[in-house]
Amino acid sequence: MEDVVNASTPGGSGQIVVAGAGYAGLHVALRLTAKLRNHPMVELTLVDRHDYHQALTELPRVAGGTRAADAVRIPLQDMLAERARFVQTEINGFDLPGRRLLTGAGPIGWNRLVLALGSRPNDFAIPGLAQLAGELAEILPKAASRHGLAPDRPAVLLVEAGPAILAGSSPRLIDKATRILSDLGVQVRTDAAIAAATEEGFRLKDGQLVEGGVFVWAGGVKAPDLVADSALPTGHNGRVKVDRYLRVLDRPEIYVAGDLASVTDPRTGHVLPPLAQVALEEGETVARNLNAELEGGQLEAFTFRDKGFVVSVGTRRAVADIAGITSGGRAAHLLKDAIEWEYRQSVRHLRGWDPIPG
Ligand SMILES: Cc1cc2nc3c(=O)[nH]c(=O)nc-3n(C[C@H](O)[C@H](O)[C@H](O)COP(=O)(O)OP(=O)(O)OC[C@H]3O[C@@H](n4cnc5c(N)ncnc54)[C@H](O)[C@@H]3O)c2cc1C
Numbered sequence: 001m002e003d004v005v006n007a008s009t010p011g012g013s014g015q016i017v018v019a020g021a022g023y024a025g026l027h028v029a030l031r032l033t034a035k036l037r038n039h040p041m042v043e044l045t046l047v048d049r050h051d052y053h054q055a056l057t058e059l060p061r062v063a064g065g066t067r068a069a070d071a072v073r074i075p076l077q078d079m080l081a082e083r084a085r086f087v088q089t090e091i092n093g094f095d096l097p098g099r100r101l102l103t104g105a106g107p108i109g110w111n112r113l114v115l116a117l118g119s120r121p122n123d124f125a126i127p128g129l130a131q132l133a134g135e136l137a138e139i140l141p142k143a144a145s146r147h148g149l150a151p152d153r154p155a156v157l158l159v160e161a162g163p164a165i166l167a168g169s170s171p172r173l174i175d176k177a178t179r180i181l182s183d184l185g186v187q188v189r190t191d192a193a194i195a196a197a198t199e200e201g202f203r204l205k206d207g208q209l210v211e212g213g214v215f216v217w218a219g220g221v222k223a224p225d226l227v228a229d230s231a232l233p234t235g236h237n238g239r240v241k242v243d244r245y246l247r248v249l250d251r252p253e254i255y256v257a258g259d260l261a262s263v264t265d266p267r268t269g270h271v272l273p274p275l276a277q278v279a280l281e282e283g284e285t286v287a288r289n290l291n292a293e294l295e296g297g298q299l300e301a302f303t304f305r306d307k308g309f310v311v312s313v314g315t316r317r318a319v320a321d322i323a324g325i326t327s328g329g330r331a332a333h334l335l336k337d338a339i340e341w342e343y344r345q346s347v348r349h350l351r352g353w354d355p356i357p358g
Pocket residue numbers: 019020021022023024025047048049050053054056057058059060089090091092116117118119128224226257258259260274275276277278279310311312
């Protein structure tokens with residue numbers, strides 16, 4: 001098996017390996033594929049543990065029972081033109097000096113590596129918390145009656161350690177989201193840090209016990225363990241430190257994009273949040289820079305162009321901050337539906353399209 005995957009020698013020239021087929025990695029692979037027609041000696045390999053691309057932003061709908069799991073998965077084999085090779089396997093570690101990914105299917109050598117392995121749950125608040133809570137509140141009355149309980153028996157309590165939900169959003173957007181949650185009967189507790197989960201529910205830092213049968217943890221993300229265990233330079237939450245071209249510090253042969261990259265926005269001084277929009281833009285810059293390297297052109301520094309923010313609160317309403325305008329309700333939800341639909345279409349259209357000038 002090892003020989004099959006390790007077709008290129010470790011560090012062999014002309015091998016670009018993209019680790020992770022999420023928002024960032026798939027974007028890099030699709031953007032580069034067409035361009036490689038001009039470079040027949042360059043091999044492009046995409047590696048992921050799954051044989052599908054998971055549209056994670058639509059998972060709350062699956063959890064809420066309003067969308068089928070299959071509908072938010074895009075089979076990778078259908079997406080990738082013949083020019084890219086896909087290897088479905090678990091990545092277990094890195095041989096950095098030897099320039100090899102260590103995988104369940106054997107080592108995979110790279111000349112250029114793109115790390116886009118996403119993130120895993122951590123323990124501090126993120127926007128997705130409000131969204132999950134909204135969808136749960138909508139389905140609980142029906143679920144209760146199916147189990148012979150009064151519709152008002154189940155309740156959703158949203159607990160946030162910070163002073164507000166949707167941290168980092170505008171006060172108007174937070175206000176609108178709080179109102180929608182209140183309409184749905186969701187109780188919101190802010191400044192309430194959880195100290196421990198118990199059999200009865202969970203205990204807050206102030207000692208109060210919040211009783212409950214189902215405890216959904218949606219408190220933030222950090223880098224996967226295999227990155228923490230590597231010699232790669234990491235910052236807050238284990239995300240990998242990169243230069244302005246999205247290359248790992250002191251390792252210019254490795255690019256990082258998506259949740260795994262620790263990229264500071266020079267306008268705010270803060271590290272960019274783990275969002276699909278950021279992952280796609282970083283993927284775009286990485287694809288352009290790899291292409292520039294092949295063509296002998298200039299690398300492009302990454303700049304985040306914020307297109308706005310939309311988050312569902314339940315299955316029918318959402319809140320949005322776009323071009324300085326805050327909106328909330330059904331229209332904002334339709335906008336989120338449209339963005340997700342457009343994303344799935346764009347992934348399909350990117351196949352075989354040659355978008356990079358030069
Ligand atoms: C429930 C939920 C809702 C969200 N909602 C929104 C939203 O509304 N708006 C928004 O902007 N963002 C949202 N996000 C965040 C957004 O999904 C992430 O920022 C985005 O997925 C990051 O893209 P990525 O390419 O870095 O990682 P991912 O999309 O997570 O892709 C990582 C890929 O790497 C693969 N992988 C990881 N480790 C290994 C390994 N060891 N071996 C092999 N393969 C591996 C995974 O299978 C996956 O395909 C949401 C996230 C979640 C979980």
